[in-house]
Structure formats: C-alpha cells, structure tokens
Amino acid sequence: MAEDFDQVALVIDWLDACRNRDLAALLDLHADDATLECRCGGVKVSEGRAELESYWRPRLDALAPAAFGLEEITPTAEGVVLDYLSHEGKPVRIVFTFSRDAKIQRTACAPTGPALRQEVADVAD
Numbered sequence: 062m063a064e065d066f067d068q069v070a071l072v073i074d075w076l077d078a079c080r081n082r083d084l085a086a087l088l089d090l091h092a093d094d095a096t097l098e099c100r101c102g103g104v105k106v107s108e109g110r111a112e113l114e115s116y117w118r119p120r121l122d123a124l125a126p127a128a129f130g131l132e133e134i135t136p137t138a139e140g141v142v143l144d145y146l147s148h149e150g151k152p153v154r155i156v157f158t159f160s161r162d163a164k165i166q167r168t169a170c171a172p173t174g175p176a177l178r179q180e181v182a183d184v185a186d
Contacts, residue, residue, distance in 0.1 A: 066163040079129045092164040100171040125150035
C-alpha cells in the first residue's frame with residue numbers, strides 16, 4: 062500500500078493530464094471505483110472508469126485557451142482542494158480524496174467566484 066504519498070503531486074498530475082487532453086492518463090490516476098460529483102450547471106454523479114470517461118471525453122475535446130489553469134491548491138486533512146479554471150476557462154473548486162493505494166477515490170466540484178454566487182442566488186429565489 063502507498064499510504065504515504067504526495068497528494069498535491071497527484072493533483073498536479075491530474076491537471077497536467079487534463080491540460081494535455083490525455084484521457085487515458087487522467088483515468089489511470091483514479092481508483093477503479095472512483096466517483097465524481099459535479100455541481101457545475103446541475104448535479105451529475107459519475108462512478109467507475111466508463112462513466113468517468115463519458116464525463117471527461119467531451120470536456121477534454123473542447124478546451125478553452127485558459128483551461129485547467131491553476132489558481133490555488135490546498136492540502137487538507139481529508140485530501141486536497143484545488144481552485145482551477147474549468148475546460149471552459151471558468152473558476153471551479155474541486156475537492157479530491159484518495160484511496161490507500163495512491164489513487165483518486167472521489168472528486169466533487171462546483172463553480173467558484175461570481176458563478177457560484179449567482180448559483181446560490183438562483184437557489185434562494
């Protein structure tokens with residue numbers, strides 16, 4: 062087991078795979094039963110390699126010029142929080158948790174900045 066690994070480095074590898082549009086490398090960073098919860102424009106939950114591939118393929122095929130730019134990366138007790146620019150170049154926060162064998166187990170993302178404030182305002186109305 063690789064319980065003692067550099068979680069931040071793994072997240073940087075995730076960003077690099079996204080920037081390089083390397084879907085195979087991106088998927089290989091995830092555990093076989095990894096889950097993704099996306100709250101960017103509604104809630105979507107994907108589980109397992111096939112669903113993650115279906116989620117990521119169209120996003121990696123259409124990258125904005127600023128896509129996957131690093132804004133801030135913060136290690137936490139539970140994993141890593143990453144603020145970055147989405148495939149559309151919009152600010153997003155994603156939280157990573159990891160398996161004991163140094164793979165991404167779960168990600169959960171949501172818009173940040175003005176987009177998040179607007180989404181919260183829309184829910185409040």
